Amino acid sequence: MTKLRYSRFLLSGHIFLILSVIWALATADVPAGQRSGCPAKCGDVDIPFPYGVGKECALHDGFNLNCTTVEGVEMPLAGHIQVIKISLANSTATLNTTAISWKCYHPATGTMNSEKGWLNLTNTPYWISEVDNTVIVIGCNTLAYMRSSAYVIGCFSTCEGTALENNTCSGAGCCQADVPKGIQYYEGYFNGNYNNTKNSQDISCSYITVMEKAAFNFKTSYVKSTVFYDTYKGKVPIVLNWQIAESACMDAKNTSSYACVSNHSACVDSTTHKPGYHCKCSDGYEGNPYLAGGCQDIDECQRLVNPCGDGICKNTLGNYSCSCYPGNYMTNGICVPIQKTPSRFQAMPVVGASVGLVVLVIAVACACLIQERRKLRNMKLAYFRQHGGTILFEEMRSQQGADAFKIFSEEELQQATNRFSEKQVIGRGGHGTVYKGLLKSNVEVAVKRCMTIDEQHKKEFGKEMLILAQINHRNVVKLLGCCLEVEVPMLVYEFVPNGTLFDLIHGNHGWRISLATRLGIAHDSAEALSYLHSGASTPILHGDVKSSNILLDDNHKAKVSDFGASILAPTDESQFVTLVQGTCGYLDPEYMQTCQLTDKSDVYSFGVVLLELLTCKKPFNLDALGQEKSLSMMFMSAMKENRLEVILDDGIKDEDNMEILEEIAELAKHCLEMSGENRPSMKEVAEKLDRLRKMMHHTWLQQNPEEMESLLEEPSAMAHSTIVSDQYFSIEKKAVTNLQSGR
Structure with a gap:
């Protein structure tokens, strides 16, 4: 528990991280390239450019590291945070952070100690990887959530009703939630209405943190003691994505600071909420795309496994070719011996066997194809039934007016959205991505691909869709249909053209x-x-x-x-509702x-x-x-x-x-x-x-009777007026008539 008391001091390291990785590209236009005389390692960690030890070695301040000796061990630091690993291929950096929120109850003293963890990467080239990390909540009767500038994500863990198991984090003593995309800031919070202090006879702790998925393995001892904090020594690894600059590839290529300087390198646009790019080596090459000549050809022929099997492998730039030794020939990428031509009578069994083999191969291939199609069809049918499609279809047939609601196939929506092309994306949110689509009937629609759906909604989805389909109000976006033959259902809405x-x-x-x-x-x-x-x-x-x-x-x-x-x-x-959802700034505090x-x-x-x-x-x-x-x-x-x-x-x-x-x-x-x-x-x-x-329109009429009269004489002007609304046209016309007649 003594180590826990030092976490407040360690947490202050995040302040130094923010101060040391301020993204200064707005004021610096430094040509990319390796700085000579700069160390390539710090301790056991490789420091590849664009990272560097010192400002003169890094591409810009966002990648500036300090190589420091701590307790006799040399390690790279970003601010005061230890850098564990840097990956150019994935554009990620793994750091050891102290961003753990905890609270521990001591029955001997009847006191509750706590500390709030947070991480702020705003105005830096980093964001939390939604692929490599997860939100972890540990404790009995614990409701905790991660709050960022746009999301509140959390879950509820309990020790009642279900036995705790090692290596299992699914609600019993431990629960997990996905990290939203593009998060640069978060704080960990506990809901004070849920705690395990009343019945606990031993020290009991609750935790919430965001950390690397691969580094976490739940132990039942984490719940009843400070073992979780002690195991990780108050620091958990977290994987951060990074980008070179806040410019799309198309714009960055026209600047002197364009970082993809190596031949055989490619620029990759970031997929976060704001523009940016990073670099990678082209297919068939590996190395550092941020250095001149940094991407080197991969010699596939020198790999442990010969890609040509028993044949001759010849390396080429970005690829390789295969050939056979004398006395062999290549068929379907495999070298086989050349057989001597048999006599007519000797050849007949061979020809017959070959024809039979070909027929057998074709038959097996057709059977496999039919089996795969049947498996795909059965899987789609299973999803359709799982989401309540059968109930929905029957209800649509029996209810009047339900024919306006349509159940779409996956292929229909793929064609409408050009295979869900990124160019068709018109919105992203915490619940999914929205694409603009054009149906075969030339009707513009908005297709929403949801990210996840819980088990309760799966069971009730068909019934809920039928209810939502019957919503008919001029100020509610009309739900036109849905697609149920996929793992997470897709929704089809009317398209509203003028933004939000x-x-x-x-x-x-x-x-x-x-x-x-x-x-x-x-x-x-x-x-x-x-x-x-x-x-x-x-x-x-x-x-x-x-x-x-x-x-x-x-x-x-x-x-x-x-x-x-x-x-x-x-x-x-x-x-x-055990999962708190909503948008920060709009959330009801009572909820x-x-x-x-x-x-x-x-x-x-x-x-x-x-x-x-x-x-x-x-x-x-x-x-x-x-x-x-x-x-x-x-x-x-x-x-x-x-x-x-x-x-x-x-x-x-x-x-x-x-x-x-x-x-x-x-x-x-x-x-x-x-x-x-x-x-x-x-x-x-x-x-x-x-x-x-x-009342506002009535006041305007009394103050402007002459202007209102001229507008009424020119309907086209009225149609474009931002002062008078079309839907009050008849009311205002009557009011002007009353004013003119003296009533």
Whole structure:
């Protein structure tokens, strides 16, 4: 336990990591190449360029290492963090970090000690590898989660009901969760409502950390003692991906700092949330693509296994060729002896045997092909049944109006999206990737490939799809169909062309968004959520309401989308969500404490969207200080101190608008109440926004009767007006007539 007390000091090493790996490419345009006289190793670790010991040896500050002797052992450090391994082929670096969050209960003293671990790689060329790492939670009755700037991911481990087993981390004493893609920052948290202190007679500890999958092997002793911390000596290995610069290959090739300097090297675009690139040697070559002449030809013929079998192997640049020794000839890549020509009578049995062999080979090949096709067909049928496809199909036939919903084949969606080409990607999120597609009927669609699906959703998927297919509301993105013959079902939605509300607000387009447009978008979105909560045949909780899940059509009419975190409203209080999901900045604090999603959770998230519309600020700002990190906390503080005008967007601050703005702000305040019972329903929110919109238009008519009259005389001008909405055209026309007649 003494070692645990030093973890606070070790944790400070992350601060030095951030200070030492600041990415300085914005101010440095240094031509790539090896620096002479630079050490190639530090201790047992190879230091290949672009890494280097000292600034003069590294490509830039992001790859600058210190070679230091610690307790008699020479090791490379990034800041104060030990570097274990660097891989050029995979563009990864493995580090020993102290980012372990822990809490331990001591029954002898009745005290609970704890420490929070975190890692910040923001503004560096690194991010956490989602392939090589995993989120680990250890403990009894422990709910913990990893929070980043965009995700909250966690799981629940328990020691009740299931025996703990070594090498098994599936919920009993230990659970795991996948690391999202492109994460550069995370903190480990425990939910205080879950702990093992009451019944524990011995020291008991809980942990959460992100570490390399291959380095972790669960032991039952980790739960009841400090063994986990002691085993890893307070440091766990984590694999980081890296890239050379924040430029795509197409742009980087035109700069003097382009790093792929070796012949036979290739530039590879990064697949994270932002552009970047790294280098690799071309096929048939190996070595260092960041050095002139660093990629060397692979001599395949000198490998332990001759690629030509018993033949003669000849190496060529980037490849090899095979030939046979005299007296042999090559068939199907194999050298066989040349047989002497037999007589006519001798040849007949040989010819017959050859023909028979050919027929046998063809028959076996056809049988294998048929078997493989049958296996594929059976596998697709199994997935179809597993996801409730049979029930869904029967219900579609029996229910009126269900024929609008279609069950697509995998081949149909592959053709529509050009085999799920990266060029067709229009969005990525925590639940999957969305592709733009064109069906054979020339209908544009959005195809969503989900990442994972839990066992409960697999059983209920068919029924839930039928319910979602019956949603018919102008402000909800229409679900057109699904594909069930794959391991994780794919969803097909109508295509909405004008991007997201997040892009409109934060995209820096330089376009002024009128208050009328913002109020219209808010009302449309509220109407959609109200419909989901109380107007649908089965109430639906969205679960991830945010501005990036509100799509806009060409007329800026809002449509709520992305039901990846949605659930059907619970029918009894026993239903419980063990995996906390959502987006940081929008999450209902009551949901984070109880893990029970309610309709009031959507109300809270919608309140944050209202704040975005009022302030044009993002819901969570990692670079800000204190409560200014959270838009909702900053807003509640401003309302309490009567400083609303300070945080409002300058584009809508106007004396004529202040009454409307104050009403919207008051509505947002009610939506953000800490207790869900004190928040309004989405139906009440939609009705309030509708009244405010009508009041705003009525005020505009009274102040501008002459301009309104001219607009009414020119319908084409009205169609493009950002001040007056089309759907109120008839109401406003009647109001002008009343004004002109003196009524």
